[in-house]
Amino acid sequence: MRPSGNPVFCALDTTDTARAVTLARSLKGTVGGLKVGMEFFNANGPDGFRQVAEAGLPVFLDLKLHDIPNTVAGGIRAVLPLKPAIVNVHAAGGPAMMRAAADAAAEAGDSRPLVIAVTVLTSMDEGDLAATGISGTPRDQVLRLASLARESGLDGVVCSAHEIEPLRAELGPDFKLIVPGIRPAGADVADQKRIMTPEQACALGADILVIGRPITGAEDPRRAAEDISASLAPALG
Ligand code: C5P
Numbered sequence: 001m002r003p004s005g006n007p008v009f010c011a012l013d014t015t016d017t018a019r020a021v022t023l024a025r026s027l028k029g030t031v032g033g034l035k036v037g038m039e040f041f042n043a044n045g046p047d048g049f050r051q052v053a054e055a056g057l058p059v060f061l062d063l064k065l066h067d068i069p070n071t072v073a074g075g076i077r078a079v080l081p082l083k084p085a086i087v088n089v090h091a092a093g094g095p096a097m098m099r100a101a102a103d104a105a106a107e108a109g110d111s112r113p114l115v116i117a118v119t120v121l122t123s124m125d126e127g128d129l130a131a132t133g134i135s136g137t138p139r140d141q142v143l144r145l146a147s148l149a150r151e152s153g154l155d156g157v158v159c160s161a162h163e164i165e166p167l168r169a170e171l172g173p174d175f176k177l178i179v180p181g182i183r184p185a186g187a188d189v190a191d192q193k194r195i196m197t198p199e200q201a202c203a204l205g206a207d208i209l210v211i212g213r214p215i216t217g218a219e220d221p222r223r224a225a226e227d228i229s230a231s232l233a234p235a236l237g
Contacts, residue, residue, distance in 0.1 A: 005236065006032035006229055007202060009060055010221075011180070011212030015043035017051055023221060024055035030225035033058035033085060035210055049082050058085035060178075060210075064118050066090035069100035076104040076115070084113045086178070086208075088158065091117035091145035098152035116178055117149035117157045122194070139163065143170055150175055156207065161196035164204040173205075180210035184228055187214045198228050202235035 008031045012020045017040075024034055034057050040048060041063060053059050061084035065072045072089055079087065089101045098117065105112045119142040120129065126137055134141055146157045146167055156176025159167055164177055183195040190213055198209050211228065218224035 009033040009035045011035045017044045017048045024052045026222045035060040037062040060086035066093045069097045073100040073104035080108045086114045088116040091149045095152045102153035114155040119145040161201045168205045176207045178208040179206040182209045199235045
């Protein structure tokens with residue numbers, strides 16, 4: 001899904017509704033969508049979400065649900081009236097949970113959100129995985145969980161830019177790859193470690209680029225978003 005052909009979803013990582021709404025309004029027409037996560041939603045709830053969505057852009061509700069199937073299905077059902085464009089769950093919750101999430105989302109019919117899996121958090125390395133009882137590399141685990149997500153009826157995964165190529169090869173052209181950790185050339189890297197430029201990630205086959213601070217932290221966020229989108233024109237053909 002690339003609403004309006006623009007793959008950039010701007011992450012609004014704030015608890016401040018007024019700031020989020022101002023950004024949402026000013027970015028309309030320059031990005032394909034917005035993302036709000038648990039920081040914003042826990043502070044402002046459905047009403048805050050509605051205010052952001054009123055700007056008219058698709059919104060990815062990034063709550064990373066992880067619970068028993070019945071509870072995750074209920075959590076998804078509860079947000080369907082908000083008409084999020086994308087919701088997500090942890091693939092580690094297993095196939096029954098992911099199937100329940102997909103089935104709950106399908107109840108929204110034509111306005112159903114994409115249901116995306118989080119595989120291995122990029123903050124975890126091989127040692128962290130071993131500590132949780134999982135042997136093998138993060139990359140092996142990402143591929144295993146992504147395959148499971150597809151078999152369980154989910155639409156795609158969140159992944160690092162460096163995982164785009166193996167995931168595309170393994171899971172085919174229709175599985176959505178949503179990619180954070182993106183930095184325009186010359187931008188402040190901040191706490192992101194394994195970054196890629198928007199052009200590189202799109203050329204490799206990312207469907208959606210989640211970009212936060214390079215836009216929201218810019219002196220002129222609209223201008224920053226326009227520059228990023230313009231830089232993508234060649235990669236998008
Ligand atoms: O500001 P920045 O561009 O780093 O924001 C990236 C967004 O993507 C944040 O909302 C962050 O929580 C999210 N994210 C990430 N890395 C992941 C998964 C999500 O940076 N592996």
